[in-house]
Amino acid sequence: MAKDSTSGRMKAVIKASPGPGLELATVDVPILGPGEILIRVAAASICGTDLHIYRWDPWSAEHIRPPLIIGHEVCGEVVEVGRDVTTVKEGDFVSVESHIICGKCVYCRTGRGHICPNTKIIGIDRNGAFAEYLAIPAENAWINPPDMPVEVAVLQENFGNAVHTAFAVDLRAKKVLITGCGPVGLMTILVAKAIGARAVYATDVVPYRLHLALKMGADLVVNADSQDVVEVIREATEGEGVDVLLEMSGAPKAIVQGFTLLKAGGEAALLGLSSGPIPFDMNEFVIFKGIHIYGIIGRRIWETWYQMRGLIRSGLDPSQVITHRFPLEEFEKAFETMASGQSGKIVLYPRGRTE
Amino acid sequence: MAKDSTSGRMKAVIKASPGPGLELATVDVPILGPGEILIRVAAASICGTDLHIYRWDPWSAEHIRPPLIIGHEVCGEVVEVGRDVTTVKEGDFVSVESHIICGKCVYCRTGRGHICPNTKIIGIDRNGAFAEYLAIPAENAWINPPDMPVEVAVLQENFGNAVHTAFAVDLRAKKVLITGCGPVGLMTILVAKAIGARAVYATDVVPYRLHLALKMGADLVVNADSQDVVEVIREATEGEGVDVLLEMSGAPKAIVQGFTLLKAGGEAALLGLSSGPIPFDMNEFVIFKGIHIYGIIGRRIWETWYQMRGLIRSGLDPSQVITHRFPLEEFEKAFETMASGQSGKIVLYPRGRTE
């Protein structure tokens, strides 16, 4: 075994029991099944879902069964492979598709595994990535070029949400509104600019994030708390509105603003999750304008990954959205920073930052 | 002039003044503009919108400026053409596209005139078809083969809604739910069966209409008042649900049932108008399942008309949905019948039924 630990023990951030908070623990390095691989985690980034679990919101209480190592955005080196593994080998530098799909249902058999109803998620349904080592099915590994920067590799799972959303519609030469400038929204700005959007308008309620949005290339940012989004963007578009809405916030207000601004014949791709049903005017927002709406979940497996590879090789650098880095041990500080809203993407390093 | 009236006067059903009701009046035969044509009305059918105007609901009070001849589903013979008309000639047997589009906006210039924001509608924004004669812009005439049955020709405007909706999605070999069995819903059943749907499930609250739905070829009909729609259709689909939702009712309950039954990866085309915003669960209904939604308005001009022509020539007969016929003078009885819900499509004949 190429593992650098003879002890068979490792550090991990776990939800030890139901309720708010997380803790640093020492646990066993995972034992591999025949089709699994062991990854020495180089870096792991924090997702909004991790924050929900940290806070133990109702969704977490329903879905999480402690004790559990959380975290699902990750890259690292393969240090051991199970008996039956043929597609990955020791030494490969991999990123991880966090959705473990069944491979047998109608969706998996027709190239639509991203909507497989039997999906299990790493860090939610089984132990995750905020640890020194991570075991996953070999099928969930995406082999990177050895020289890919760790901070690009770690982001791919999350970057894939941005690419999946932006590629679901036609952005070429179009005016695009992105509502919500969390890390996925920010990366979507990068993608939209890279694939030929005419103009990108971005909204959020946090000035820190709007500032990042400008840095990513947004042509105009609007603070939904202090400005009249509809008014400002209507003016910026000479009264026309936008051709495309990419909804990344889940905020009912943003959804209404987005559909209000959407031109007849427009397209909307929705990724952001709301906290429940919202009042929605199908007549005005969808039917009279002949709008098309696309629900977006996860990444197309593996189409989105190939698209990411192409974008990254063409020069797009998603790691621009990273604003903070912490050793794994300082996870509390990391979560607090994230909760403050004063951040882009935050990366945890279980064994120090190596580049 | 080939008109058979030397008097220059004609019968018409008009909204004489704001408020409920309609009346039969004698009015001037329309004078043609240089680009217009005069149609001797062979038949005109009643749309749900006409019933709204009859009842003078809030929408009507806002949009209708009496006095107005209403009615917009119509066919007849061209008896006079304006000075500049080159595309239609006296004697042509025409149906009418009721949407007068501007031809100059970005939508009209890119083959999407059905969402032209400058649309004027015959029988709503200008005098309509419940009369002996009707004047329309020549561009709005669709020339039929001379031997097309009047009861097919008169239905095309409305049939176009069904075709536009059904053709917006892929129904081939799919399980399809049609919510709402008014005339458009009924014609959509015909279309879905003709273009290869695996099974068509139809819902409504009126037994009379459900009976018609079966006659049109629905594989299963469900009474949304007395049966548990979700339960019944889940069972009929072995727990799977449906691949496609075609929403024709606008009823919030039907919309929820439809999206509940829609399988992951499914498509929904929405034509039915609700009375206002509805509570809608974007997470469960759209995002988690990766659903695509298409808002449908009017007919694609003229793509839908060519598609109708093809369907009709392949043997589909939309006139099967006609259940009642009245002379124009008996319009009151026609509207009462329609209001009762105990009808499919109702046709008015201003000069007697000629076939």
Place this chain on the structure above:
Amino acid sequence: MAKDSTSGRMKAVIKASPGPGLELATVDVPILGPGEILIRVAAASICGTDLHIYRWDPWSAEHIRPPLIIGHEVCGEVVEVGRDVTTVKEGDFVSVESHIICGKCVYCRTGRGHICPNTKIIGIDRNGAFAEYLAIPAENAWINPPDMPVEVAVLQENFGNAVHTAFAVDLRAKKVLITGCGPVGLMTILVAKAIGARAVYATDVVPYRLHLALKMGADLVVNADSQDVVEVIREATEGEGVDVLLEMSGAPKAIVQGFTLLKAGGEAALLGLSSGPIPFDMNEFVIFKGIHIYGIIGRRIWETWYQMRGLIRSGLDPSQVITHRFPLEEFEKAFETMASGQSGKIVLYPRGRTE
């Protein structure tokens, strides 16, 4: 083991050595690998490729390594499953996808296994179906309802070519030309009519097949040997030509006729293989008319199979194209019949016809 043979030996039609002809032999029943299943063959049908192998044409000489059991269109009962098989069980009534794909290349990983460059074909690259028993990877089994007629089940591999081709374009309300009325062409007529084609025109050079084409529902058949195809179909379409070309013959003359008749904006799906490069006028046939062309190979795995299931359940019966049935032992007579051109589909029964 549920096999009904204690001897471990079986009848099979084999290509014993390079050169024309086939022979009936007694060979060992296949031994299963851990991921394989053993099928007791209920019926197997003859493909054009089998005839090429029988005749030992240049393609066969290059691709076939005798001794080999040929045949790849097949259905039967699963009588044994390998150690690792979880998706199929003894007693299942299965049809067979003849293309064994690698599951690891970019195409397989993005829902496009039908163009996997590592494809191995049953009956070509490994032993096939003209035998009492057939071993295949479990992944290649498609489980049928137990009550599906054998003559429907056996045709699905081949029917899938028809469905893949017809579903690659939009046939709804369109005028469709099908060039080539072999079994796939004939089944494509069935599909085109089932999914709403306005009219289907079919060409071939064999009157027997044109007669079958009419029986399948073609609106007009044209003998390319004795009639002027372009002239006849132009007249039938009032000078317009056709909206869609489905090319099933590979005959250069048919390809030229098809593209000549194709209207501007038309779509062509090509399945028939030519014997080599052909002279082709890109300007007139593709560019000036803005034509779209789709190359079709195999079946989309498994999308096409789900589509077939839907079509069959909606009432389409592909077994109408079967014209001849023989016991396996009379394979010589079967191949002669097929070579004569006086046949539709021909089915071989290794253990007698059971229904």
Place this chain on the structure above:
Amino acid sequence: MAKDSTSGRMKAVIKASPGPGLELATVDVPILGPGEILIRVAAASICGTDLHIYRWDPWSAEHIRPPLIIGHEVCGEVVEVGRDVTTVKEGDFVSVESHIICGKCVYCRTGRGHICPNTKIIGIDRNGAFAEYLAIPAENAWINPPDMPVEVAVLQENFGNAVHTAFAVDLRAKKVLITGCGPVGLMTILVAKAIGARAVYATDVVPYRLHLALKMGADLVVNADSQDVVEVIREATEGEGVDVLLEMSGAPKAIVQGFTLLKAGGEAALLGLSSGPIPFDMNEFVIFKGIHIYGIIGRRIWETWYQMRGLIRSGLDPSQVITHRFPLEEFEKAFETMASGQSGKIVLYPRGRTE
């Protein structure tokens, strides 16, 4: 009249009689029809078609009826409008769609005017743009922002070919081969890079043009005369080949190279015209690989123009392909330069270069 000429006469480059060559003449300023506008030409660029007419090749001999003012890529100020014109006014700065379409056929009525069979082309079927003034139907004017550079405005007709081709396929994150680096090929490189191609490979036989291709952003250029195109690009793509072929040359050799390099599942958009039928291997190039081919002609009217507007406003500058500028009087020098192959786009100025 706002024309600056009281004489009613103007300079023009005309094909005076059948045969090679062109000449500078003084002719009458065009008289407007009621739906026409008069443009004071600011600049006009030379198309490959103009060179064919200059040389009087067989196509020209068949299509051109002298005397004729040629030229169809043009921009300028509107100085007079016909009686019935409502969409354009004096002073507007316009570019010109060179295809005059009928507006009445099935293609024009369904948003596909670019394949209207009744198309008349400015500078081919009626007097064109190499002159001080040009009369066109008002419908063919595209109104530019007043501050658009003349050298962007003049190129739009030709740029539209590039945009139409590049937008016909999905280039996002893809490896793209562009065969032919004339002005349209060069502008297509610009577009492909702007809309997210992963890599652009370009071929030509003229080093001058390959040098321009690099300047436009091509990642790799290959000289098809002196290098093995297939070998070089296979190596550059690690043996894979390309995802997309954009064929701009019409050269049979380039077409074969392009389809050889195209990956399974790839897309090819063809714009370049060959001199006649070419030998084409449908099996290897289209069917076995499941390739999609799109024939491209002209510009989508007006969809392509709106897309151009978006691209230009997002920062793309097509005028980078201009390498030479001449006063109209020096048209001979301009055509000689173009014939030499040592040029990108060449622009003629009938009244001096004003910026």
